[in-house]
Amino acid sequence: MSAFIFDVDGTLAETEEVHRAAFNAAFAEASLPWHWESDRYKELLRVSGGKERMRTFVDEEEILSETPLDDLIPRLHQTKTRHYGQAVAEGQFVLRPGILDFVAEARERGIRLAIATTTSQENVDALLAAAFGGSEAFEVIACGDMVAAKKPAPDIYQLALERLGLPAAACLSFEDSSNGLRAAKAAGLRCVVTPAQYTVDEDFTGADLVLPDLRNAGPVWELFAAGAAA
Ligand SMILES: [Mg+2]
Structure with missing residues (x-):
């Protein structure tokens, strides 16, 4: 066997371009001024896992979040997953x-x-x-x-x-x-x-x-x- x-x-x-677009859509939907260009995303890809990647971004940019990250990041990840699923279902890969x-x-x-x-x-x-x-x-x-x-x-x-x-x-x-x-x-x-x-x-x-x-x-x-x- x-x-x-x-x-x-x-x-x-x-x-990865579908993931990147979905992250950016989630940031926009949460009215966050975050946006990942492809060069930045390439750097962030060294971190596996979407939630872990967002956390690394917040740390590296020294972003001070009003919402505790333990609430914000899972919520963003849910929104991102929804956008990603829609895009993939539409054949955007x-x-x-x-x-x-x-x-x-x-x-x-x-x-x-x-x-x-x-x-x-x-x-x-x-x-x-x-x-x-x-x-x-x-x-x-x-x-x-x-x-x-x-x-x-x-x-x-x-x-x-x-x-x-x-x-x-x-x-x-x-x-x-x-x-x-x-x-x-x-x-x-x-x-x-x-x-x-x-x-x-x-x-x-x-x-x-x-x-x-x-x-x-x-x-x-x-x-x-x-x-x-x-
Ligand atoms: Mg891979």
């Missing part, structure tokens, strides 16, 4: 090239599929519904706040492995970011990196394979076969 474990944002689809065919081929070969992401369950469900017609293809979905320590901590991958009931050696992980790669490696997984729009300049030292995307997935199957033979 073996499984492929996928990150979501940047790996299944280019979603771009799937990574080759991902649909790759997932279909993996299913045909009897490989089990899982998700390990720091994004929330609502966001994952919205994307899987819009892109894959639902979440049925993915037997295990480890996401959001199911673990306290987000990527680059290995916890979300460890949870996915536990739910799959498989050792790391039986699985391959797929990531687009350095944080994700570090999380996967810390969980003992082999990792294929397909850098995305926002992560293309990151350091992927330690990756088992770096490919522009999964259109020509031959090297992935070779890596997978090498692991199965080992």
